[in-house]
Amino acid sequence: MEVKKGNLSIDSENIFPIIKKWVYSDHDIFVREMISNGCDAITKLKKLDMMGEYELPDGYKAKIQVIVNPEEKTMKFIDNGLGMTAEEVEEYITQIAFSGATQFLEKYKDKTTEDDMIGHFGLGFYSAFMVADEVQIDTLSYKEGATPVHWASQGGTEYEMQDGSKETVGTEITLFLNEDSLEFANEYRAREVLEKYCSFMPVEVFLSKANAEPEYETIDEEDLLDTDEVVERIEEEKKEGEEGEPKKKVKIVKRPVSLSDTHPLWGKNPSECTKDEYIAFYRKVFMDYKEPLFWIHLNMDYPFNLKGILYFPKINTEYESIEGTIKLYNNQVFIADNIKEVIPEFLMVLKGVIDCPDLPLNVSRSALQNDGFVNKVADYISKKVADKLTGMFKTDRENYEKYWDDISPFIKFGCLKDEKFGEKMKDSMIYKNLDHKYLTLEDVIKESKGMDETEDSGAENSENTDAATEGSTSDSADSDADKDADNAKEEKKTSIYYVTDEVQQSQYINMFKAQGQDAIILTHNIDSAFVTYLEQKHQDVQFLRIDADVHESLKDEVSEDEKESFQKTADSLVEIFRKELNNDKLDVKVEKLKDEKVASMAVLSEQERRMAEMMRMYGMNGMDPSMFGTQATLILNVNHPLVKFLVEHKRSKNVPIICKQLYDLAMLAHKPLSPEEMTAFVQRSNEIMMLLTK
Numbered sequence: 001m002e003v004k005k006g007n008l009s010i011d012s013e014n015i016f017p018i019i020k021k022w023v024y025s026d027h028d029i030f031v032r033e034m035i036s037n038g039c040d041a042i043t044k045l046k047k048l049d050m051m052g053e054y055e056l057p058d059g060y061k062a063k064i065q066v067i068v069n070p071e072e073k074t075m076k077f078i079d080n081g082l083g084m085t086a087e088e089v090e091e092y093i094t095q096i097a098f099s100g101a102t103q104f105l106e107k108y109k110d111k112t113t114e115d116d117m118i119g120h121f122g123l124g125f126y127s128a129f130m131v132a133d134e135v136q137i138d139t140l141s142y143k144e145g146a147t148p149v150h151w152a153s154q155g156g157t158e159y160e161m162q163d164g165s166k167e168t169v170g171t172e173i174t175l176f177l178n179e180d181s182l183e184f185a186n187e188y189r190a191r192e193v194l195e196k197y198c199s200f201m202p203v204e205v206f207l208s209k210a211n212a213e214p215e216y217e218t219i220d221e222e223d224l225l226d227t228d229e230v231v232e233r234i235e236e237e238k239k240e241g242e243e244g245e246p247k248k249k250v251k252i253v254k255r256p257v258s259l260s261d262t263h264p265l266w267g268k269n270p271s272e273c274t275k276d277e278y279i280a281f282y283r284k285v286f287m288d289y290k291e292p293l294f295w296i297h298l299n300m301d302y303p304f305n306l307k308g309i310l311y312f313p314k315i316n317t318e319y320e321s322i323e324g325t326i327k328l329y330n331n332q333v334f335i336a337d338n339i340k341e342v343i344p345e346f347l348m349v350l351k352g353v354i355d356c357p358d359l360p361l362n363v364s365r366s367a368l369q370n371d372g373f374v375n376k377v378a379d380y381i382s383k384k385v386a387d388k389l390t391g392m393f394k395t396d397r398e399n400y401e402k403y404w405d406d407i408s409p410f411i412k413f414g415c416l417k418d419e420k421f422g423e424k425m426k427d428s429m430i431y432k433n434l435d436h437k438y439l440t441l442e443d444v445i446k447e448s449k450g451m452d453e454t455e456d457s458g459a460e461n462s463e464n465t466d467a468a469t470e471g472s473t474s475d476s477a478d479s480d481a482d483k484d485a486d487n488a489k490e491e492k493k494t495s496i497y498y499v500t501d502e503v504q505q506s507q508y509i510n511m512f513k514a515q516g517q518d519a520i521i522l523t524h525n526i527d528s529a530f531v532t533y534l535e536q537k538h539q540d541v542q543f544l545r546i547d548a549d550v551h552e553s554l555k556d557e558v559s560e561d562e563k564e565s566f567q568k569t570a571d572s573l574v575e576i577f578r579k580e581l582n583n584d585k586l587d588v589k590v591e592k593l594k595d596e597k598v599a600s601m602a603v604l605s606e607q608e609r610r611m612a613e614m615m616r617m618y619g620m621n622g623m624d625p626s627m628f629g630t631q632a633t634l635i636l637n638v639n640h641p642l643v644k645f646l647v648e649h650k651r652s653k654n655v656p657i658i659c660k661q662l663y664d665l666a667m668l669a670h671k672p673l674s675p676e677e678m679t680a681f682v683q684r685s686n687e688i689m690m691l692l693t694k
């Protein structure tokens with residue numbers, strides 16, 4: 001062939017500068033484009049062989065070699081696919097690939113990065129010009145009698161084509177890297193990019209450095225393969241007393257190791273995968289040495305093709321770091337991490353891989369969001385996750401409970417974010433009670449209803465004398481007053497008590513336990529939103545934090561006879577505390593608590609506490625909480641000797657110190673003290689101990 005010179009296109013002057021500048025941060029995608037072209041070429045050649053139009057040579061092994069050469073500043077991609085004839089280079093590279101790239105850039109050159117392409121698919125062969133000043137193609141077609149072709153273009157509008165010298169069928173593409181992209185000639189950088197995009201390419205990919213010193217390895221002779229290049233045969237000396245023939249070893253040129261796993265686990269039939277394989281795959285892909293809790297293998301052929309594995313990682317709740325990674329692939333070619341348009345947002349806390357060859361990738365992200373097909377994919381994934389979880393709840397409750405603390409933040413997040421997921425999960429949600437047993441919401445409601453009944457009867461009975469408590473209400477069961485009370489009870493919401501911090505709220509927990517009362521434990525950040533969600537779903541229940549009030553069952557009745565003196569005591573205690581704490585708005589309530597060890601405690605109504613939390617969330621921290629009425633009420637137990645002492649020794653010089661200490665102790669179990677409050681508390685505690693020394 002004569003040397004052929006040509007012009008790419010008339011209006012193409014501007015395209016190369018645009019390609020060169022194209023989204024600087026992921027310039028490295030050219031590697032994926034080159035390798036996937038090589039994979040396609042190999043697939044096509046295998047197909048031709050299958051159709052009888054070509055016969056693969058004996059021992060044919062499909063592979064793509066990547067050779068970096070830092071001295072010459074080049075990067076080569078060599079495949080043994082079907083190759084191209086001169087006409088094909090002309091048509092596919094000069095015309096089609098070029099017009100593809102032009103169209104692509106025309107469409108997207110004005111787009112901002114917020115609306116970028118999913119993985120920039122479609123740029124294809126010309127993405128090489130993002131990193132190269134010159135690109136050369138050396139190719140030999142599989143067709144009989146084909147002449148090798150050499151094509152070169154310097155990224156301008158011109159190219160040159162002539163006979164080449166390639167002797168084997170396939171294509172070799174050489175990139176002469178530009179000054180800004182020399183990093184890709186570095187073996188380690190190249191390896192990094194290949195691992196990112198090509199770890200699961202359907203063809204083996206090998207990386208090497210040009211002119212590198214050969215590396216060797218020594219293997220047992222029996223392991224020698226025909227393809228090994230033998231350097232030396234070694235006969236090991238027998239050790240003393242060793243029987244049999246001496247061991248024969250062979251020194252060979254180190255076997256190249258493919259960077260791609262051509263049969264990723266997700267493509268296998270789930271019934272053929274072992275636990276060890278799932279764990280090994282997880283560790284390899286996510287570099288997470290911890291074992292995942294469990295996983296879901298997605299395997300769907302109809303109505304769309306989707307395969308993948310989703311892992312539930314062990315979440316480090318201590319640091320609240322629940323950030324996962326979902327890797328999206330298209331026919332084993334990596335597209336991108338965490339494409340939120342395809343994968344439901346709440347699943348992003350998982351770690352996993354999803355391969356969906358049917359996804360439309362040549363559209364922008366915003367178009368993807370409104371794509372009916374993509375939405376179906378997202379729905380399918382979230383349904384599968386719910387199925388797995390509800391299945392586990394039914395058939396493997398033991399493990400489900402074991403994992404619950406780790407997986408529940410994610411599940412709750414899912415319920416909040418995805419109505420359908422919440423609906424599917426609703427009967428499989430479980431709640432840990434004070435004995436660390438797991439109950440369903442139905443169980444919790446049933447139990448709490450029982451609790452409310454004792455509370456109600458307690459409230460009714462408080463009007464009567466203690467002695468008359470037992471059995472006194474049944475006589476009047478038919479009275480109108482009782483009917484009204486029943487109706488009111490029906491309308492009344494069932495209260496479910498919950499604990500947000502088992503350590504801080506331990507005093508309340510102990511009091512609950514002592515009276516045989518129960519509460520559920522909801523310690524995660526997401527729980528405050530989840531509690532509101534549950535209240536919306538179950539209009540007949542209300543959630544109260546364990547320190548929202550003093551449950552009736554924790555109190556002794558105040559008999560009619562006592563009432564007057566009790567009120568007097570209460571009034572004087574309120575007065576003393578307001579004076580000593582120098583706060584005449586201080587909310588103080590006096591009770592007869594059954595637990596005589598508790599002298600003081602604090603309660604804050606659920607509504608007010610939620611209000612205060614909201615203020616905190618919106619950064620209104622510095623404001624005076626009393627402005628919003630969010631001040632805790634101090635509860636004093638007249639059954640406790642310290643409180644009795646105050647009533648009986650109003651003039652004692654120790655009254656101020658006791659009042660302040662009782663107040664701080666109550667607050668400590670309710671909320672974290674401020675630095676000033678804590679300092680005062682510690683100093684005062686020391687003073688109190690000094691009194692012991694006297």
Ligand SMILES: Nc1ncnc2c1ncn2[C@@H]1O[C@H](COP(=O)(O)OP(=O)(O)OP(=O)(O)O)[C@@H](O)[C@H]1O
Binds near residue numbers: 079084122171
């Ligand atoms: N290594 C190769 N071996 C054989 N043919 C190739 C090779 N690389 C590119 N081609 C030919 O050039 C054409 C254009 O390649 P290009 O990468 O620009 O687009 P594409 O692969 O068709 O689509 P995409 O935009 O998804 O990459 C290919 O369709 C193919 O026919």
